[in-house]
Amino acid sequence: MSTSHRYGAWPNTLRTLSRSGVIYVALAIVSAAFLLPLAWMFSVSLQDVKGVFSQPFIWVPAQPNWENYSEVATLIPLGRYLLNTVVVTGLVLIGTLISCSLVAYGFSRIRFRGRTLLFALCLSTMMLPGQVTMIPLYILFSRLGWVDTLWPLIVPSFFGSPFYIFLLRQFFLTIPREYDEAARLDGAGRFRIYWSIILPLARPALITVALFTFIGTWNDFFTPLIYINSPENATLTLGLNMLKSQIVGRE
Numbered sequence: 352m353s354t355s356h357r358y359g360a361w362p363n364t365l366r367t368l369s370r371s372g373v374i375y376v377a378l379a380i381v382s383a384a385f386l387l388p389l390a391w392m393f394s395v396s397l398q399d400v401k402g403v404f405s406q407p408f409i410w411v412p413a414q415p416n417w418e419n420y421s422e423v424a425t426l427i428p429l430g431r432y433l434l435n436t437v438v439v440t441g442l443v444l445i446g447t448l449i450s451c452s453l454v455a456y457g458f459s460r461i462r463f464r465g466r467t468l469l470f471a472l473c474l475s476t477m478m479l480p481g482q483v484t485m486i487p488l489y490i491l492f493s494r495l496g497w498v499d500t501l502w503p504l505i506v507p508s509f510f511g512s513p514f515y516i517f518l519l520r521q522f523f524l525t526i527p528r529e530y531d532e533a534a535r536l537d538g539a540g541r542f543r544i545y546w547s548i549i550l551p552l553a554r555p556a557l558i559t560v561a562l563f564t565f566i567g568t569w570n571d572f573f574t575p576l577i578y579i580n581s582p583e584n585a586t587l588t589l590g591l592n593m594l595k596s597q598i599v600g601r602e
Contacts, residue, residue, distance in 0.1 A: 432590035446508035455519035
């Protein structure tokens with residue numbers, strides 16, 4: 352390699368490094384913006400009520416109240432709330448992935464009369480706001496004796512979600528049908544094709560559905576507020592709201 356060619360590569364290297372440096376700095380700034388609420392939450396957890404509402408806000412308290420964490424366990428059954436939330440979130444995750452992927456597989460791979468009409472009917476349910484079905488669902492669960500239990504938070508997920516069905520169906524349509532035909536020649540049935548071929552190839556879409564479902568269920572406050580009455584059945588969102596009410600009442 353000639354000397355001129357070797358030294359001529361330095362400007363390109365420096366240009367690449369400077370471009371990478373700018374990208375990393377921009378990513379660090381964006382990451383700091385996302386981490387700021389977490390830092391604020393940690394700072395608030397070490398202060399009393401007066402410190403929380405102080406102006407200007409004190410990011411580093413002079414005397415951190417580490418006993419706040421131990422006091423929480425005496426005010427509410429935090430472990431019970433966490434267990435309820437984990438159980439509900441896990442079962443909802445399983446129910447959503449199974450039901451939505453099965454329905455999406457039927458709409459995308461099985462030809463039957465009325466398939467387009469049924470799919471359009473399924474999508475049309477997304478136009479119904481939750482307030483429309485709230486009272487009928489409550490009456491149904493009340494007659495089943497499920498009010499103040501975790502079942503109303505779990506069972507609906509096993510009947511599918513129109514948006515996730517649509518998302519998975521569109522992804523399944525991108526998978527070539529030749530895979531199905533080759534598996535059918537080897538003696539595989541529809542369920543074997545669904546389980547061994549479609550689901551592994553649709554892993555990115557399934558992960559997307561799982562993430563959306565996990566975040567939505569873990570942070571759900573409205574549904575437990577409707578159906579849960581006793582503290583022992585509360586989820587984290589509902590239990591922390593009870594804790595906030597207790598602390599404000601004490602102050």
